[in-house]
Amino acid sequence: xxxxxxxxxxxxxxxxxxxxxxxxxxxxxxxxxxxxxxxxxxxxxxxxxxxxxxxxxxxxxxxxxxxxxxxxxxxxxxxxxxxxxxxxxxxxxxxxxxxxxxxxxxxxxxxxxxxxxxxxxxxxxxxxxxxxxxxxxxxxxxxxxxxxxxxxxxxxxxxxxxxxxxxxxxxxxxxxxxxxxxxxxxxxxxxxxxxxxxxxxxxxxxxxxxxxxxxxxxxxxxxxxxxxxxxxxxxxxxxxxxxxxxxx
Numbered sequence: 001x002x003x004x005x006x007x008x009x010x011x012x013x014x015x016x017x018x019x020x021x022x023x024x025x026x027x028x029x030x031x032x033x034x035x036x037x038x039x040x041x042x043x044x045x046x047x048x049x050x051x052x053x054x055x056x057x058x059x060x061x062x063x064x065x066x067x068x069x070x071x072x073x074x075x076x077x078x079x080x081x082x083x084x085x086x087x088x089x090x091x092x093x094x095x096x097x098x099x100x101x102x103x104x105x106x107x108x109x110x111x112x113x114x115x116x117x118x119x120x121x122x123x124x125x126x127x128x129x130x131x132x133x134x135x136x137x138x139x140x141x142x143x144x145x146x147x148x149x150x151x152x153x154x155x156x157x158x159x160x161x162x163x164x165x166x167x168x169x170x171x172x173x174x175x176x177x178x179x180x181x182x183x184x185x186x187x188x189x190x191x192x193x194x195x196x197x198x199x200x201x202x203x204x205x206x207x208x209x210x211x212x213x214x215x216x217x218x219x220x221x222x223x224x225x226x227x228x229x230x231x232x233x234x235x236x237x238x239x240x241x242x243x244x245x246x247x248x
Contacts, residue, residue: 005065006169007062008060011023024220028199031195033191035203035213036201036218037204037218039243044220081168083169085162085172091154093147096143101157101161102164104161104162104165129160136159137156137190138156151183152187156190170194176188176206177205211235219240227239
């Protein structure tokens with residue numbers, strides 16, 4: 001049986017009178033891409049923020065590898081193998097591509113306060129950073145400034161920064177946002193190769209990418225998961241079509 005990495009039980013989060021997550025139950029397995037889809041405002045980013053520890057739930061529990069991590073701080077979640085990307089790309093535009101990833105390695109290694117010793121001088125850091133760049137196909141752009149990258153390449157760089165922490169679980173928040181057809185196709189191929197030996201929880205609006213990538217899909221509407229299943233099961237679910245996908 002495939003190892004269960006993440007289990008979410010009864011997760012609830014409200015902001016005033018707005019319910020962001022409403023009794024969410026979810027599980028994600030090793031070597032699986034599990035997609036979360038839903039309309040804008042459904043609570044998808046809030047869910048990821050709770051899983052990564054940026055926001056604490058009002059109720060419910062998050063288990064990782066069978067251990068309760070509901071109140072675990074972000075840095076400890078990173079230490080046990082969780083990493084995430086964001087809706088809006090956040091890289092240091094004036095730094096080189098390699099140095100962006102080296103800084104991520106440096107922070108994960110516990111040396112983030114050695115500001116007087118640049119990450120670029122650390123041979124091990126640069127080696128690990130280059131390995132992450134190879135994984136996402138950016139090794140030939142290592143010496144370029146991040147500001148010189150295309151939008152799609154910056155998305156690749158952000159994923160390289162997440163991979164630099166050697167995660168077993170990736171939380172990806174709309175990695176295809178703003179991409180053209182060719183860039184999206186490249187990212188789909190990249191993510192397919194990344195799931196081996198880890199799990200990916202993917203929040204994405206690009207339905208073509210979702211149905212090509214996901215092993216399972218959960219549909220979030222007004223903070224509540226209304227269906228979970230394979231891509232075919234989700235396509236055929238009348239409630240999902242009415243709530244989100246549309247009859248077409």
